[in-house]
Structure formats: C-alpha cells, structure tokens
Amino acid sequence: MTAKQKADELVDRFYWTFGDGYLGEHHIQLALITVDEMIKQLPFTDLNTYIGKWCEQQRQFLNEVKGEILMHKI
Numbered sequence: 001m002t003a004k005q006k007a008d009e010l011v012d013r014f015y016w017t018f019g020d021g022y023l024g025e026h027h028i029q030l031a032l033i034t035v036d037e038m039i040k041q042l043p044f045t046d047l048n049t050y051i052g053k054w055c056e057q058q059r060q061f062l063n064e065v066k067g068e069i070l071m072h073k074i
Contacts, residue, residue: 003061003064003065003067003068004068006061006065006068007031007065007066007068007069007071007072008068010031010034010035010065010069011027011028011031011069011072013031014027014030014031015027028069028070028072031069032066032069032070035062035065035066035069036066038062039059039062039063042055042058042059042062043055
C-alpha cells in the first residue's frame, strides 16, 4: 500500500464514520491525530538492529502518509 492509499483510507474512514455529508477539516484532523499516535507507538531503538531499521521505515512511511493527508486540505 502506498502512502497516498493509506492517507485516503484513513480520511475516508473518518468521513464514513463521522460523515455529515461533506469532507471537512475535522476528518483530516482526526486522520492526522491517528497517524501521530501511530508514530508515537514506534519504539526508539538501535538503527543497527532489524527492529530499529523496521521502526525507522515505518516512521518514514507514516510521515509520508501525514504529508498525503495534508494534501487533502488543498
């Protein structure tokens, strides 16, 4: 799944869960909060280990997702 696909999925999920007929700023804010919470759950660990590399990849991916979510504002 690409970062754009994940961003679209999260925004759509909040729209359909709390949808009131239009895509609003609050749907985007909820998606951003969700991604921030996901990033917080990733442990900080030695980047020379497998888990450290995986966590860093996830962190980078989630930051790309945040960027794509922000594009919904434009």
